[in-house]
Amino acid sequence: MSTGSATVGFLLHDIARMMRKRFEQRASSLGFTRSQWQVLVHLAKNEGIHQAGLADILEVEPISLVRILDRLAARGLVERRQHPTDRRIWLLYLTPAAHPSLSLLREIGEMTRAETLAGLPDEDQARLVAMLNRLKSNLVVACASPVDAKEVSHG
Numbered sequence: 001m002s003t004g005s006a007t008v009g010f011l012l013h014d015i016a017r018m019m020r021k022r023f024e025q026r027a028s029s030l031g032f033t034r035s036q037w038q039v040l041v042h043l044a045k046n047e048g049i050h051q052a053g054l055a056d057i058l059e060v061e062p063i064s065l066v067r068i069l070d071r072l073a074a075r076g077l078v079e080r081r082q083h084p085t086d087r088r089i090w091l092l093y094l095t096p097a098a099h100p101s102l103s104l105l106r107e108i109g110e111m112t113r114a115e116t117l118a119g120l121p122d123e124d125q126a127r128l129v130a131m132l133n134r135l136k137s138n139l140v141v142a143c144a145s146p147v148d149a150k151e152v153s154h155g
Contacts, residue, residue: 008135019112026108030101035060035068037105043078043092044102050089051080077101 006014024034032040042057043049051069055062069092072078077098083089094102117125 015116019116022115023108023112026111027105030104032101032105033068035064036072039065039068039072040077040094040098040102041105043094044098047093048091050083050091054092072098 020034027034027037038058039054042054046054046057049057051065052062055065058065069078069080073080076095079093079095080090081093083091117128120128
């Protein structure tokens, strides 16, 4: 579907990219990279997860995550605890020192959302979220289905 010169996919991508950029403008003053704040936010929702599981959630290579975790651990924000029955596995937890930073990052996220949605009445915001959830649901179903080779033409 095309809306003028921008397709829905390009428009969604641009909006997400610009929201990340605006968030990063504020978060950088706290000394966090985007990768670091993403790890903190996802870890807050999944404390006690092992490194490979968190890497899957973040869609990054485990070795990349290890470097980020090392930096966060050096700042005293994340700790690794050995799995109780498997010495090869490390479980991840936020330290108490991480919570003030996490609160600030959430505030920055709220400011970014407010800027993004400025001028949209509450009912339009609710309708937008409902439509985006519908798009996501459509894609979840589509991605779970195999692609029929006949759907893809090779010109």
